[in-house]
Amino acid sequence: MLRREFLMGSATALASGAAWGKKPDKAKLSRVGIMSVCFDPVLKTPSSAPDPKRTVEIMDFADMIAARYGVHRVEYQHTDFASTEPAYFKEFLRRVKKAKSQVNQVNLEFANLNISATDPVIRLETIALTKSWIDHAVELECPRVMLSQGALPAEVRQSAIAMLKTMNAYARTKSVSLTVEPRWREDAKNVPWDVLVDVIKAGGIYINPDSGNFPDNEARAAALPVMFRMTAGSSHVKEIPGKFHAADGIRISKEAGYTGIYTIEARANNGPDPYAAVKSILDIVLANI
């Protein structure tokens, strides 16, 4: 979409509320975030090759989300940022504030570095790099950083907990909360949700519940009520056609008394147009929270 088309579309949507049929409830919108990964096909990121389909600068992302959807919380991957220099983050924050928005969470996925590392040197590198990103979260006035837990096999679980404690001690001095989300992929070694809960409790950090990341409805139904009571105020919400309905996850969260943020994570299975995919999940969230 050209910038002109985008601006016209956004203005029209906001002026008429046509995107929703009626103007959305601001109180509900304030509990919604949107992840940058939803727009992976159209975002210009440091690692992406030049592509005419990539029309959205990462610094314009918050503005685009605010203008198009009225959502003022945005969530980034650490790989989105083109620089980690103070001047870059200062400008980034200025642009986020210009959109009257907030960075909701920065998600870390370091290559080969996570809390499940068996090599103590790698574990220390993971801690050092995480501390740097906690500092960057402070620069971005972002209250949360999400870590990657790896596979958490039994033999590394105690060292992983020790790492979480070290990272968390640092994060607390910066008023940043650390989170980990449940993950599940058919082709991966997955961490059982109850093991994850135990590690998070022992590490003294928080969970970022992700209603889409479970092998089946039974595990989801058992885990989510526990996880929605252990958050740092934010969660991920997905709609996975044929497998899982976002509305069901939201219902469970409400039954658990959750009053935090739902950050939309749309993927390719939500359709080829990322703008429409996000809109479809946003409609579900607004209708159910």
Add this chain to the structure above:
Amino acid sequence: MQRREFLMSSAAVAAAADQSKLDRIAVMSVCFAPLLKGTARPGNPKATVDLMDLAGMVAERYGIHRVDFQQADFPSQETGYLQEFRSKLKQANSQANQLNLDFANLNISAPDPVIRLEAIELTKRWIDYAAALDCPRVMVAHGGLAPEVRQSAIAALKTMSAYGKAKNVSVALDPGTAPWEVVVEVIKAAEVGANPDCGNFPDKASRAAALPVLYGMTAGSSRVQHVPAKFDTAEAIKIANQAGYKGVFSMETSSRNIPDPHAPVRALLDILLANI
């Protein structure tokens, strides 16, 4: 060696050696890897030296007050640990001469910009740790400096160096396995220092051509090895002297498969004292 013999030997070294020469000598922690707790192979009965006590041992035994450490040596990077480490160095009247950084899979030659940023981030962190230890230099791994990544590697080095300058910590580069002319070009462009290593050349011709250039662009320290079958260490030191080099010679010896890691250190120290 018994403690009595060791004390006599140390006293003899200190008495015989010119302290001004000893002040220009450092020793790398890797020379003593089999003796270091945490670095030696598990179960090695000789692994009796805590990393925190290494500077004290080196000062007492050799009269040397500069030690190079590998980033991987440190079992912790917490403020309390680094403060205690610095206190032990001061107690031995010693200084951490250089921290050598070699991160797993992360270096300035990475083609992926995200990986380069991670390398920058970790290096900055270690510059902070160097500052906490009063260590004036960090050495970074260049990762090959292939032509297609050279400009981005230079940019990454410049970013690291700018951060280092703000903390009074120099960033240095060792030629390693890259062609020395390439490393010189990158060092000049990024305005960092060279860490000449007389052992890291494929042949005498390249060593003789490179060392005068590299010794003219150091951050105040260099590496010296003794590999008689490959090159003449005294000749390399002569080149440094002729280039007007006034900095530190940091000894790197192999400690693998030898009964006493002190023996090669002693041999190289004798060469240095006789030639600098």
